Amino acid sequence: MAVPARSTAYAAGAARPVTPVAIAARELARLVQQAEAGSVGSGLGQEWLAQLRECRDLVAGIDPYLERCTTPESPDLQALARHTREVDWATGPGAGHLEQEMLSGHVEGQLLKMLIHLTRAQRVLEIGMFTGYSALAMAEALGPDGRVVACEIDEYVAGIARECLSASQAGHKVSVRMGPALETLAQAARAGERFDLVFVDADKGGYSGYLNAVLELDLLSPHGVVCVDNTLMQGQPYLDRSPTPNGEDIAAFNREVAGDPRVEQVLVPLRDGLTLIRRVDR
Numbered sequence: 397m398a399v400p401a402r403s404t405a406y407a408a409g410a411a412r413p414v415t416p417v418a419i420a421a422r423e424l425a426r427l428v429q430q431a432e433a434g435s436v437g438s439g440l441g442q443e444w445l446a447q448l449r450e451c452r453d454l455v456a457g458i459d460p461y462l463e464r465c466t467t468p469e470s471p472d473l474q475a476l477a478r479h480t481r482e483v484d485w486a487t488g489p490g491a492g493h494l495e496q497e498m499l500s501g502h503v504e505g506q507l508l509k510m511l512i513h514l515t516r517a518q519r520v521l522e523i524g525m526f527t528g529y530s531a532l533a534m535a536e537a538l539g540p541d542g543r544v545v546a547c548e549i550d551e552y553v554a555g556i557a558r559e560c561l562s563a564s565q566a567g568h569k570v571s572v573r574m575g576p577a578l579e580t581l582a583q584a585a586r587a588g589e590r591f592d593l594v595f596v597d598a599d600k601g602g603y604s605g606y607l608n609a610v611l612e613l614d615l616l617s618p619h620g621v622v623c624v625d626n627t628l629m630q631g632q633p634y635l636d637r638s639p640t641p642n643g644e645d646i647a648a649f650n651r652e653v654a655g656d657p658r659v660e661q662v663l664v665p666l667r668d669g670l671t672l673i674r675r676v677d678r
């Protein structure tokens with residue numbers, strides 16, 4: 397879940413930076429502006445300013461380049477992302493606990509699609525659906541018999557997701573399960589369900605419980621993979637300053653996973669970090 401890095405106000409519809417790269421790009425752009433305006437001190441010199449500009453361009457260019465080099469999103473995903481941007485998150489029913497920056501987006505959606513193709517997943521579990529972007533992306537990658545079970549606790553965003561999913565080609569493959577995800581997981585286990593790919597993207601304090609439930613309730617199929625979002629949490633787990641509660645939760649989760657003999661994992665520095673986990677204890 398994204399948390400404000402500063403009190404800067406962003407115009408309606410404009411996403412604020414919520415990933416380590418985007419935050420670093422914003423800070424470098426500020427430094428360049430200050431240096432150009434001469435407010436950082438007079439002795440900096442043109443060479444120093446040129447190096448600072450190069451750092452800004454290196455960092456600021458990564459995300460747009462990833463977007464350009466990645467297969468474009470489908471018209472349905474574009475429409476869902478546009479609709480999500482147009483919602484009034486500041487004063488509407490989601491105000492205070494939901495925001496447009498929660499949506500994973502184009503490049504991460506395409507990575508999830510690629511993982512579904514690579515693993516030949518048929519049954520997918522999503523923990524934290526929001527307005528349905530990643531659920532729809534994964535549904536688009538599934539074959540005709542594939543299914544995404546999407547867990548969500550908030551009726552307001554689930555309503556938006558249902559609307560967008562029913563207007564899309566692949567949305568019929570998503571089945572929305574309302575309620576606290578841990579309860580939904582327990583019900584799925586009682587029904588003997590198993591999943592080839594699990595995407596965890598809900599409350600950060602719940603991550604450890606979700607991974608444990610998936611492993612202990614035997615919800616993962618033998619070659620299944622668990623993908624956990626926001627494991628870089630804006631850089632907070634490795635920065636030497638006070639983290640937010642989300643930063644602390646993710647740092648603790650990352651430590652737990654790193655020391656868990658049941659699994660093998662890799663943290664991919666895409667967007668706000670995506671950890672890929674597989675079982676190695678059976």
Ligand SMILES: C[S@@+](CC[C@H](N)C(=O)[O-])C[C@H]1O[C@@H](n2cnc3c(N)ncnc32)[C@H](O)[C@@H]1O
Nearest residue numbers: 498499500524526529530548549576577598599
């Ligand atoms: C970061 S958003 C998910 C974004 C979505 N995966 C996407 O890519 O667009 C997190 C979502 O998790 C939901 N959530 C939070 N706690 C939950 C819980 N205990 N059970 C189910 N969903 C939960 C929130 O309501 C929110 O919609």
